[in-house]
């Protein structure tokens with residue numbers, strides 16, 4: 001697989017979990033990566049950790065759910081690097097509550113970050129890709145977006161289902177600019193801010209339901225993202241790859 005030498009990758013929510021792992025993998029493969037998030041201390045720490053192996057990572061503050069904030073963030077990135085080649089829409093939020101306990105504010109926050117955030121960042125990034133005649137957008141959805149949620153947030157599941165659909169519309173509408181748009185639907189990924197709250201008992205219960213009998217790791221998602229960003233997936237667009245150890249078959 002060719003590396004991503006000279007390409008600029010933007011990863012939203014790159015300060016922790018899956019986004020951090022994607023940033024590490026892409027920067028190790030010669031792409032300069034800009035991570036975006038709302039918490040400066042976290043972004044700084046992640047950049048320092050990645051910089052131990054490679055120099056090619058930096059951060060910008062931005063709230064993906066706020067159209068004006070994210071416009072400023074992308075314009076800063078473009079001014080600094082003069083190109084944006086790959087966008088990973090990874091920032092996400094779940095209230096963790098169920099239909100009976102979730103309130104309207106939590107529902108709206110999930111839609112704003114997970115769905116509107118994906119729209120906002122794609123809208124800001126694609127003109128730069130159009131200019132260079134090629135680009136890659138990768139959205140991070142969820143298994144919950146495929147199957148619905150039996151026990152936790154319905155706003156989260158609905159927003160992720162919409163991200164899978166948005167992926168197809170963007171793929172259809174941006175193909176003429178040679179921009180490929182794909183999606184990954186993970187489940188049960190350990191070593192993230194979300195999974196840090198899971199008890200050992202819950203982790204064991206989740207494992208028992210997964211055909212491959214283990215939790216996923218952020219690196220499992222980073223590997224698929226790298227494939228989708230590389231020329232090895234040159235004929236794939238509008239597709240969602242289930243990355244969940246077989247869980248989505250049940």
Ligand SMILES: NC(=O)c1ccc[n+]([C@@H]2O[C@H](COP(=O)([O-])OP(=O)(O)OC[C@H]3O[C@@H](n4cnc5c(N)ncnc54)[C@H](OP(=O)(O)O)[C@@H]3O)[C@@H](O)[C@H]2O)c1
Nearest residue numbers: 013016017018038039063064091092142186188189192193
């Ligand atoms: N872990 C799993 O099992 C799992 C399963 C399916 C799907 N996913 C999806 O994978 C993606 C990454 O999640 P993760 O598991 O790695 O969890 P995580 O560690 O909580 O990462 C989420 C990141 O998004 C950032 N973020 C949240 N709201 C934001 C906003 N408005 N603007 C900018 N950044 C924002 C957070 O940083 P700040 O709060 O500092 O901004 C955080 O760094 C999410 O889309 C999640 O839904 C995860």
